[in-house]
Amino acid sequence: MPSIEEIIAARVEATADRIVATLSDLVAxxxxxxxxxxxxxPGERDCQLYLQKRIEALGFSTDLWDPDGPALYEKYxxxxxxxxxxxxxxxxxxxxxxxxxxxxxxIMLTGHIDVVPPGxxxxxxxxxxxxxxxxxxxxxxxxxDMKGGVACMxxxxxxxxxxxxxxxxxxxxxxxVDEEIGGMGSLAMxxxxxxxxxxxxxxxxxNKIAPLCHGILWGKIIIDxxxxxxxxxxxxxxxxxxxxxxxxxxxxxxxxDILNRRWMxxxxxxxxxxxLPNQIIVTQMSAGEHPSSMAGxxxxxxxxxxxxxxxxxFKLGGNVKRxxxxxxxxxxxxxxxxxxxxxxxxxxxDADCAEIPSDNPFVGVFQQAVKDANLSPVLSGFGAHSDxxxxxxxxxxxxxxxxxxxxxxxxxxxxxxxxxxxxDCTKAIAIAVEKWCR
Numbered sequence: 001m002p003s004i005e006e007i008i009a010a011r012v013e014a015t016a017d018r019i020v021a022t023l024s025d026l027v028a029x030x031x032x033x034x035x036x037x038x039x040x041x042p043g044e045r046d047c048q049l050y051l052q053k054r055i056e057a058l059g060f061s062t063d064l065w066d067p068d069g070p071a072l073y074e075k076y077x078x079x080x081x082x083x084x085x086x087x088x089x090x091x092x093x094x095x096x097x098x099x100x101x102x103x104x105x106x107i108m109l110t111g112h113i114d115v116v117p118p119g120x121x122x123x124x125x126x127x128x129x130x131x132x133x134x135x136x137x138x139x140x141x142x143x144x145d146m147k148g149g150v151a152c153m154x155x156x157x158x159x160x161x162x163x164x165x166x167x168x169x170x171x172x173x174x175x176x177v178d179e180e181i182g183g184m185g186s187l188a189m190x191x192x193x194x195x196x197x198x199x200x201x202x203x204x205x206x207n208k209i210a211p212l213c214h215g216i217l218w219g220k221i222i223i224d225x226x227x228x229x230x231x232x233x234x235x236x237x238x239x240x241x242x243x244x245x246x247x248x249x250x251x252x253x254x255x256x257d258i259l260n261r262r263w264m265x266x267x268x269x270x271x272x273x274x275x276l277p278n279q280i281i282v283t284q285m286s287a288g289e290h291p292s293s294m295a296g297x298x299x300x301x302x303x304x305x306x307x308x309x310x311x312x313x314f315k316l317g318g319n320v321k322r323x324x325x326x327x328x329x330x331x332x333x334x335x336x337x338x339x340x341x342x343x344x345x346x347x348x349x350d351a352d353c354a355e356i357p358s359d360n361p362f363v364g365v366f367q368q369a370v371k372d373a374n375l376s377p378v379l380s381g382f383g384a385h386s387d388x389x390x391x392x393x394x395x396x397x398x399x400x401x402x403x404x405x406x407x408x409x410x411x412x413x414x415x416x417x418x419x420x421x422x423x424d425c426t427k428a429i430a431i432a433v434e435k436w437c438r
Contacts, residue, residue: 004165005372005431011159012427018158019422020138023151024131025050026113027140033114033180037083040090044177047113048094054154055173058161060096067093067188080316080352081187081390086178093185095194096173098157104168104437108196108397109153109429110189111203112179112387115142116411123413137416145410148417149202149403149425150175156430169437172196179387183351186387190395198362198436199399200429203386204410204417207375207425209366210382210401212273214305215353215389217317220346221328223248223338227289227296234294237337245295246287248335252300252343255331256280259324271307273381278305280324301348308355308389315393316350352389356398362436366400369432373424384410402428 002010012019029043029050052062069086076082100106118128118141126132128141142148157171174194176185203210228234228242237243260279263269269278284301304317304324312318325345332338356363358379367377382401391397404421 004434007163008159008430008434009373009427011163012423012430015155015159016419016423019151019155019426020133020419022155023138023143023148023422026147026151027131027142028129030129031113031115031142032117033178037085037178037181038087041114044091044114048092048175051113051150051154051175052094052096055096058098058157060098060173062094062096063192064092064094065192066091067185069184072184072188072191075191076187078314080350080393081183083182083184083349086184088177088188091177093177093189093192094175095189095192098171098173100167100169100171100437102168105198106170106172106196107433107436108172108174108194108199108391108399109157110174110176110199110201110391110399111146111150111153112177112185113147113150113175114177114180115145115147116180119413125414136420137418139414139416141415143417144204144405144407144415146203146403148405148422149204152404152422152425153200153202153429156426156433159426159430160433165434167434167437170196171433171437182349183387183390186390187394190390195391195395195397197397199391199397200366200432201386201388201399201401202403202425203382203401204403204405204407205380205382205401206406207402207404207421207428208380209363209370209377210380211356211358211363212271212308213353213382213386213388213401214278214307214384215317216349216351216385217304217306217321217347218349219302219304219324220348221252221300221302221343222346223252223298223300223343224341225294225296225298228294230292230294242294242296243337245298248338249285249287249298249300251335251338252328252331253282255328256282256302259327268310269307271381273379275381275383278307280304306353308353315389316352321347351385352393353385354389354392354399356392356400360398362398363400365435366402366432369435370428372431373427375424375428383407
């Protein structure tokens with residue numbers, strides 16, 4: 001007689017087409033997060049309405065609401081996810097609860113439905129919002145990050161309902177907006193009261209259990225030079241100048257390279273589950289005002305990573321901010337001009353991180369479920385940032401990352417996820433829910 005795990009796995013295999021169709025429906029909603037977070041992305045609300053209808057059909061009680069960004073900011077100012085200037089009109093969160101029979105442990109399945117812009121159309125071989133199934137892969141924006149995971153968690157619950165498997169514990173289903181620009185959607189979800197005894201956030205991990213992610217800091221390094229005619233003999237830096245801000249930017253970039261080399265061998269910046277040490281990554285640069293003028297100002301945007309072990313007293317990256325600020329100040333001391341006109345850093349974002357201990361009861365249950373789905377139970381670190389710190393820390397819901405797709409595909413043109421990954425992920429989640437909530 002087949003085991004319950006074998007029955008679930010067989011039903012998921014037979015439901016592969018529905019998983020692909022569900023993900024195709026989700027990809028077709030262009031739920032793009034805007035660079036101005038006050039603007040609603042096209043398709044955000046429609047995508048949530050679609051999901052609400054699907055989970056209500058399963059018996060979930062649902063809550064669809066536009067968070068109050070200014071009120072959340074005032075309530076959580078200085079805490080993770082509290083980003084000034086956010087508004088959510090037309091950008092709803094969705095939460096739902098499927099009540100168990102009582103007495104069992106609850107689980108929260110959570111993900112985000114916002115996606116980054118697709119970029120230049122010429123970089124895509126298909127329309128990013130017209131999903132295409134080809135050679136065992138579904139192509140489209142969000143297939144990996146992270147509508148693939150959302151489709152898996154939805155179909156996993158549908159299959160458990162169809163098999164009429166009784167669950168003692170509640171199943172909580174949440175999908176949020178704003179993840180790709182700071183995580184205030186997850187803050188709003190936790191503030192709304194959604195929580196459980198354990199959680200799975202279906203970010204793409206190549207179907208590996210990742211109980212750890214990086215925190216991130218976004219910062220703008222501002223370098224003031226002195227503008228002037230580029231083609232004439234310059235006056236001295238200590239008189240009228242000009243002083244080339246492009247050259248000054250090179251010096252700051254060299255300084256960042258030095259700190260990254262030091263971090264490579266710093267035990268505070270490395271974790272056994274992470275493939276790479278923490279890094280400061282330069283993601284944007286701008287300098288100069290006119291083709292024939294020396295640049296009078298430069299800006300360097302950085303993305304800096306930190307580990308949960310580096311948290312400050314607010315469970316954020318204040319310690320790492322100070323470390324970077326001190327290093328940049330020391331770089332400036334080596335240059336007479338920068339000594340008098342030092343570069344300064346304006347911090348844009350601090351998104352927290354979390355780590356779930358490997359001996360947490362849910363981690364062990366999930367590892368067994370993953371094995372039952374013929375996947376590896378070996379734990380892995382999630383090198384990018386995800387929102388697991390918010391439900392874990394503020395919501396008291398220890399949450400791990402686990403989802404389909406190669407995370408390197410995230411944010412890229414021609415994003416794609418394999419059908420095999422989708423099926424295996426759905427199996428693992430369905431089996432985990434049954435084991436944990438039985």
